[in-house]
Amino acid sequence: MTNQTTKIKTLIIDDEPLALSLLRAKLSKFEKIDIIGECKNGREAIQSILDHTPDLIFLDIQMPGLNGLDVIQKIQTELMPLVIFATAFEQYALDAFDVNAVDYILKPLDDSHIKRAVERAIVRLQSQESNQETNQEKSKVIQAIHAINNRQTTHLPSHENKFVAAQDRKIVIKDGDEITLVKQDNIEWIDAAGDYCCLHAEGVTHIKRTTIREMLEELDADIFKRVHRSTIVNLKFITKVNPLPKGEYFLQLGENERVKVSRTYKDAIKDYLA
Template structure:
């Protein structure tokens, strides 16, 4: 079996570790470098000439698109963008034959991307690859120039209106959310705020690297996890900041298992 020399790029250590753990399951993938920023990615592509790069888009200073711009056409590997972008960007990728996987990472989409890379490898045209990538990037940028057509996912604040009072919550302060009918209860800074929205709609606005659904009606901010206790039947309790506790159902336990793989010290060693 031909192995694809692969580089993974993400500025979030948690996301980088998660991507690595998922890719290591595939015999056709040989991870030759892990890069924490765009500068490292450019240097690694130049030095190692990989076959495939899994590339995060949203990175500071030099983002994923900048990496493509700064890569020589004759060295351009097959690229799979890791993105939390909205549909307009996904359409641009599809039109220009550029592969992508959505955050939060899904096993099925990762497997799809690898399968496509395996099929494309023998006929891979590096110069054409960069042409396709640039076409997709320019299509996305043209949409950005008309923000009314977009739903910004990088908005870091949640607006809650209660009568004549408006509260603006920072996403970083939001500890967990639970749904109650047509409303969501937002728990932040020791207070609970009520917002008329569905849990699905709210989740689309939150940073997918930090916020995960752990129950049909509950979202948590992974950054607040202080301890995880395992329960019979594959369920968990997570302590958030040491003061609040949320139950994780078996259906959504994958997010917590992946969190524990990267943060083993967070698990209660006395748990069952």
């Protein structure tokens, strides 16, 4: 993917046409960068990432509708490309990015910042390829989001989690002083990113500090199945199954969500379809 001859498949995402044009012009100066597409909003970005599997994306944060951070939350961990955010955030937010090793370039776009970001991306992609590193992009961004929001998410005691799950079939999500109860029946799919899980329900992404193993223990095992190392789906939301090479699948969940099934976990879907 990132040897001396292969270029880095790159997607650029920004709701401002002038910003897209400027970024494309600046990135065209880098021989290693191959811009495979442009997106002007979050939904286009998600679809393009799933369709084209870029190695690298330059992603605007402040977009109407789904912003850049929303896009990251909705992309399956295993399909997450390397991310460089384009942002005009204040310093407190940039500090959170720095602490969690999240790359960014500041607006207005500066040549030296873009050069630094591209060079870092090349090194990181080469390192991932040579060391077969686990994809940590989503985990780092989720941790930065929590730092930006200045909220400390903690577990409720395990017996409280199990009581709620058993009695009401709800998942407890504690965010600072606020507690949200999410009905299991409304959860379409769940994506784990390190010590966090993103629960996608009714168009909203809820972030819970828990591992995928702990998450599985709370869920109804009859309808929730693990389909990838970091992904769980609610079987009731599957509307279409598209076979892929090498025994993998893409699952269509409702109208807008698409999740990849790995060979390791494909039997759960085969049994369900049978």
